[in-house]
Amino acid sequence: MAGSYWDKFTKQRISRRRALQSAGVAGAAAGAIWVVGCGGGDDDDGGNGGNGGNGGGDGKPVRGGRYSVGSAADFDTFDPYIGIAASVGYFPRLYNVLVNYSALDTSFEFFDLATGYEQPDDATYIFTIRDGVKVSPNALGVPERNLDAEDVVVAYDRIKTLPQSNAAAFINKWLASHEASTDKRQYTFNLPSPYYFFRNRIGSPINTVVPKEALTDANIGKLRSQAAGAGPFMLRDYAEGTGATLDRNPNYYRRDESNNNEQLPYIDGMDVKIITDRAAIRTAFQTGQLSVYTGETVDESLQLAQGQNYTQVKDPVNTFLAFTMHPEKAPWTDERIRKAANFAINRQEFVDKVYNGEAQANGIFHWPLGDLALPEDELEEFQRYDPAEAKALIRAATGQDTVKIKMMYPAESTIEQHSLHLPIFLQQLKDGGFDVEEDPQAFGTWLDNYTNLNYECSLALNQVYEYAEFNMDWQHSEGPARNNIYAVGIGKLYPEIDEEIDRVKGITDPEEFKEAVHELQRTIFEKGPAFLPLVSPYAITLYQPYVKNIPQGIGASGLYVNTWWIDQA
């Protein structure tokens, strides 16, 4: 997903976090979400386990009403295999995945197009296709029929032909072969070798299944502004620069078992409004034109909520700024200099000054990933703030008290509080013995240089990483998308790191995986990482009081849960 982040920045200059958050009730990039001042407790998502809603005090579901969302980014297409930016957050609304797992709540599984799967071995998944997943009425002429295994085959085959597809990295690398059974009720996915992140990948919005008739030559171009799927909603219309209107899919298969098998979703539809200006989105929410708003900071949300009856959902955000060092360019080739940078950074200062305490320090894995990140006490040792040690390392490496470095950064960015991080970061480097030659660059220029590794080091904007694979791949020689873009991993210097990353990905036992991931992080710290995530903050998403049963604690998986409702009585 790293690439999509930058494509998105280039196109829209909003964070994917916001695109996803605005896309659904879930607060999609969430980690452990909890509700402040709203009914607690768990509620069922409709029958597949997990905790899809806050339930509790929200009462009996009400049918009807429309949910209004502001999106800072426009839809580029409704083709899930090439769509990025705002579109991604709506693919789960329009289409189906085989199964979705939450990266944040491992107990949450959402069987969608598949009712389950068998694993004859660690590298083979045989999915049983659900009967009755029926395509919605649509303008593409796709018949209102049930999806089957052949649709999955056609969809994933198409991804293989699209080098630009978001899902191409996964499908091309991990789909060794696949087939539909003769009766089209079973779909088999063969991996070349066991792969820990298969469940995360297969359930991603960019791997949703589009009916094969919509992927014909005659229809494929029409997916720019139309859609046909069997998801909970159907696309009524889309107007460029204005937004999209989604209506409830009358053919949607899912029912709420906890409420007399009522058909889901409860709401009549969603209105997605393209509002590119942040002040305008906030104003639209304040004046009741939008149902949901995520503040730029926790403080902003709290201020906005003062005296109001909004439902507040506070969650950790899977995004961060990072310090990236080119491991093949001096002085960063020397592990002592990389380690010096690590010790020069006072992460707590960012927590206190940028986020008013509403953030936490990251290690190699950012803290919202839960126990895959190293325990706090261990992290405090590996990345302690110790400018004296930083200076000592620099002296040992260069024989001088300071080392000259050239650092580029996007000059005009306000994204993710970048402008607030920058002066603190520069001062910290200076205090740690770095003589920084600043190289502020226009965003596009910076991005070009960052993408093509045309720099020595950078204070870099980064994206949402909902599961740990990207953290690992940032340390890999081929980079986070494994296509040599943004590739600053110390795997370039230590091939054993690359080998270890690949080995760890093949571990399928969760406990064993966690231990291996921890060990991997320790090894990387010992060798001096060239990619250092700084801190990840919290965010508060505000909902109008009429939005009920908000999914929580499951991150982006909340986009698949449709048990929420609107009660404007």
Add this chain to the structure above:
Amino acid sequence: MQTYIVRRLLIGAIILFVLSVAVFILLRIVPGSDPAELRCGLNCTPEGIKQAREEMGLNDPYVVQYWDWLSGVFTGDLGTSVVNFRPVGDSIKARFPVTFELMVLTLIITIVVGIPFGVASAVWKNSPIDYGVRVSAIFGLAVPSFWLATLVLILPATWWGYAPPLGAGYIHIEEDLWGNLKQFVPPAAVLAVGSAAGVMRLTRSSLLEVLRQDYMRTARAKGLAERALIVRHGLKNSLIPVVTVLGLQMAGLLGGAIIVEQIFTLPGLGAFTFEALFRKDFPVVQTMTLYAGITVVLLNLLVDISYAWLDPRIRYS
């Protein structure tokens, strides 16, 4: 007059040609993200980017690329957006009415506010009215439209929980007049503040100049009523510089509309151009620059022609 118009149009065509060439070249030499990378998207391999460059014709010589684009313009094919692959012509067609209405409304407010207050300021020179108008005009000229737009959006929302329709798309005037006015009057008023202030000041100074002319004194001596004197003889003769400035302002407002459309979430050409510029969406930026150029050329021509109506002594040949 006809010869004059034809000559002006020819000069306009040359200006547009130079403008389009300059924009075409500048877009290709400025550093920044490669449109082929944008089109190719995530996980794109160097081969994929190469293929995208080929498909987009970016490997062709500039002359060929320019000719392809220009011939498309003449045949009505404005190309396809690099970013969303949609025809540029369709996007412009959908967005043009929004910007057009915004411009027209802004012009109306500018004239309705700027000229009467400018006249009042001149007629009651050095009175409290004059001082009030002049102070207001300075305020209007000094306040940047993006700041004013943000205030106009935020303050009513904070105080009274009111905001114009945001993200509602284009509310067509024939479908919902009241909704349309709610949507367009605030941004048009914001845009008009600066231009009305300029018009106010210019009307005042221009009218004062005219009021000092001998023929005005003669008209007054002949016993002409003060209102007729000012409106028929004074105002009309003082309008030439005002019309000139109005024409320039309307052209300049296209720039202001970029920000104001963003803030008020109007799906017009301003927001469209802004996004395209940021994304380096070549076909869109080129077309929009040409469109802006055509607008400026035509507005200037219109202004020049209006001189003849305002002052019959002016003859074109």
